[in-house]
Amino acid sequence: MSFIATKTNDGLIKGKIAFYCRMLKVSRQDFHNYLINKDKPWKYASLAKEMVKIHSEDEYNDTYGRVRMHQALILKQLSL
Structure with a gap:
């Protein structure tokens, strides 16, 4: 969608919108x-x-999955 916005100057060039949307x-x-x-x-x-x-x-935090990240967020919230 940002490609269409760039090519049509955020929708100001009306004639090209239909073409880009179709393609x-x-x-x-x-x-x-x-x-x-x-x-x-x-x-x-x-x-x-x-x-x-x-x-x-x-x-070593780069191995955090969904569960460990959730636990870390809870611990961070409790320590505030």
Whole structure:
């Protein structure tokens, strides 16, 4: 979708939108929804930031899976 946004100047060049959507098999409604939501912040940004912090604390944290990362987040929350 960002490719279409780039090529059509965020939807300002109307004639090309239909062509790009057809070639990339994307509906025009999905493209317009993308334009509406592209500047909104990601709702999980703070969680992702905490996960990156935990990952970078120790060189052995790179093997954390879903369960261990969840446990680490809970322990970090309890220590605050």
